[in-house]
Amino acid sequence: MDASGPTFFERIRAGQPAAVARAISMVADRRDGYLELLAELYRYPVEGVVIGVTGPPGAGKSTLVDALIAQYRASGRRVGVIAVDPSSPFTGGAILGDRIRMQRHAADPDVFIRSLASRGQLGGLGPATAEAGRVLELAGFDVVILETVGVGQAEVEVMGVADIVLMVLVPGSGDHVQILKAGVMEIGDLFVVNKGDRDGADRLQAEVEMLLRLAWPQEEPARRMARTVATTGEGVADLAEKITGRLLAFERSGARVERRKRHVERQLRGHLQREVVERFHRYDRERHAVEGAVASLVSGQNDPVSAARTIVAEFTNWLKGTV
Amino acid sequence: MDASGPTFFERIRAGQPAAVARAISMVADRRDGYLELLAELYRYPVEGVVIGVTGPPGAGKSTLVDALIAQYRASGRRVGVIAVDPSSPFTGGAILGDRIRMQRHAADPDVFIRSLASRGQLGGLGPATAEAGRVLELAGFDVVILETVGVGQAEVEVMGVADIVLMVLVPGSGDHVQILKAGVMEIGDLFVVNKGDRDGADRLQAEVEMLLRLAWPQEEPARRMARTVATTGEGVADLAEKITGRLLAFERSGARVERRKRHVERQLRGHLQREVVERFHRYDRERHAVEGAVASLVSGQNDPVSAARTIVAEFTNWLKGTV
Numbered sequence: 001m002d003a004s005g006p007t008f009f010e011r012i013r014a015g016q017p018a019a020v021a022r023a024i025s026m027v028a029d030r031r032d033g034y035l036e037l038l039a040e041l042y043r044y045p046v047e048g049v050v051i052g053v054t055g056p057p058g059a060g061k062s063t064l065v066d067a068l069i070a071q072y073r074a075s076g077r078r079v080g081v082i083a084v085d086p087s088s089p090f091t092g093g094a095i096l097g098d099r100i101r102m103q104r105h106a107a108d109p110d111v112f113i114r115s116l117a118s119r120g121q122l123g124g125l126g127p128a129t130a131e132a133g134r135v136l137e138l139a140g141f142d143v144v145i146l147e148t149v150g151v152g153q154a155e156v157e158v159m160g161v162a163d164i165v166l167m168v169l170v171p172g173s174g175d176h177v178q179i180l181k182a183g184v185m186e187i188g189d190l191f192v193v194n195k196g197d198r199d200g201a202d203r204l205q206a207e208v209e210m211l212l213r214l215a216w217p218q219e220e221p222a223r224r225m226a227r228t229v230a231t232t233g234e235g236v237a238d239l240a241e242k243i244t245g246r247l248l249a250f251e252r253s254g255a256r257v258e259r260r261k262r263h264v265e266r267q268l269r270g271h272l273q274r275e276v277v278e279r280f281h282r283y284d285r286e287r288h289a290v291e292g293a294v295a296s297l298v299s300g301q302n303d304p305v306s307a308a309r310t311i312v313a314e315f316t317n318w319l320k321g322t323v
Numbered sequence: 324m325d326a327s328g329p330t331f332f333e334r335i336r337a338g339q340p341a342a343v344a345r346a347i348s349m350v351a352d353r354r355d356g357y358l359e360l361l362a363e364l365y366r367y368p369v370e371g372v373v374i375g376v377t378g379p380p381g382a383g384k385s386t387l388v389d390a391l392i393a394q395y396r397a398s399g400r401r402v403g404v405i406a407v408d409p410s411s412p413f414t415g416g417a418i419l420g421d422r423i424r425m426q427r428h429a430a431d432p433d434v435f436i437r438s439l440a441s442r443g444q445l446g447g448l449g450p451a452t453a454e455a456g457r458v459l460e461l462a463g464f465d466v467v468i469l470e471t472v473g474v475g476q477a478e479v480e481v482m483g484v485a486d487i488v489l490m491v492l493v494p495g496s497g498d499h500v501q502i503l504k505a506g507v508m509e510i511g512d513l514f515v516v517n518k519g520d521r522d523g524a525d526r527l528q529a530e531v532e533m534l535l536r537l538a539w540p541q542e543e544p545a546r547r548m549a550r551t552v553a554t555t556g557e558g559v560a561d562l563a564e565k566i567t568g569r570l571l572a573f574e575r576s577g578a579r580v581e582r583r584k585r586h587v588e589r590q591l592r593g594h595l596q597r598e599v600v601e602r603f604h605r606y607d608r609e610r611h612a613v614e615g616a617v618a619s620l621v622s623g624q625n626d627p628v629s630a631a632r633t634i635v636a637e638f639t640n641w642l643k644g645t646v
Contacts, residue, residue: 040626042620042626045623257621265613265617267627270627272613294588303363303366304593308591308595319643
């Protein structure tokens, strides 16, 4: 590339795959320069739709995402996918296998699929996923799908970033009663009974319907649920239409703006914490405050609550000198 | 209680069940006064043993804990259990069912069992569990068992508190290959093949043995693994002996001190964060910094990285005035 060529940011904007992939890696791995990149990314308006897809292992989420990609491509939309691999090693293997199924779109330049492994990092998964999704939005993908497993803390965080969340359920897993009792109703905007040709699909659908009626008595449950057979594509066009319908409703009611506001606030708080932690690390490298306190704690001369108060008071004093 | 009666702390020390239960609730729910209680709790030396028990759902952890309680009671030890219910609603139901099995010890005053639900709180699960365990140690329980499911971030944190971690595995779950590949070797100090009478137990045992040989070529794998049938009690005495043997080895090699040091440091960092966050909340209530920044972010006039830097600089300035 000659000196007058496009900048890295311009290449992301143009959707150049190498630049997009590099930007996502920078953000996901918190590589040098990622903060500057983020500052640029968030200065541009975006108009993509971010769809979160979650649900228990084995619900067929990856296959459903694959079917949605095909559906959106058929209507000329460019689709980006960030698939978050779960942090639990107990399920790691199977998920990576699933992911491979989506690779039939690998040759399509208007589809971009990327897996992020969570590697157990603290607090990094949600923000990094949101930011990776932002890269895709900036790169001109009309639809960005974030796929994750389960509804642990990390998943709730990831889903908090989406404009709409699909909760994928599967008949006969025996899980659904628990799922629907345990606060999952608040996470999902659209409940998808996948593997809808299986035994038990009718029962699951009836249960979901009943719970939706309880939660939103004024509304037709059919607006908040769909039934699919992702492997054959059955019901996927209907699902896509319902997604658009819900998004339109969110737009009209102002719910979308509220949601983006919460997302932006969560993101800001993450960066606030990082900034403070960075300053504290600088302080601690200079004064070895934690090391000294640990010694006094191990020997039983101090307790962690009092030690923390002392250190924060001293840190505050130190900060005075830095501004 | 008259005015000259024992203090709350003295009643905890004396192991009075009502005081112990209240102390655990205070700590788990971060109720008013819990910081003062913690400061007191950590000023006293303790000599209990903290055993972490983890593993995939369905491995029979609760039944194994139940069998260990019986084993320790038979040798006159007082046993306290903190069982952490998983944050995922997908598995919630079954686990709560398991817990009930331990209730055969409910009538024994020298056994104390308490479940903590994680309720998806951010970062609170690990510290609260550690502190609840500390309450039990202070109350004179010789053995404190922390039981948790899976090896997500929260579980790793909980296990970081234990003097020794049992990783419970089960034949035929199909999970074990993934488990043993995915970094779980570093979490477990002792690998327990439970349901050891099932088909596949020999194979699982051989696999674990092989992996232990790879990880610690100088050591006899048998020292780091046990095989049990928790439902019948088979192998549990042997497991208890191995636990003691490992603890003795940790004591002699200095590993226990190192571990407690790491635990104390993690705990201190948690309190440091809390102290800083509390100060920030005070600042934000006064200045509405986050609210103002969110408005500028939603309208696209600012990016979260720059906004966070500005707020932290202003917060630092504000702190100057508070000390």
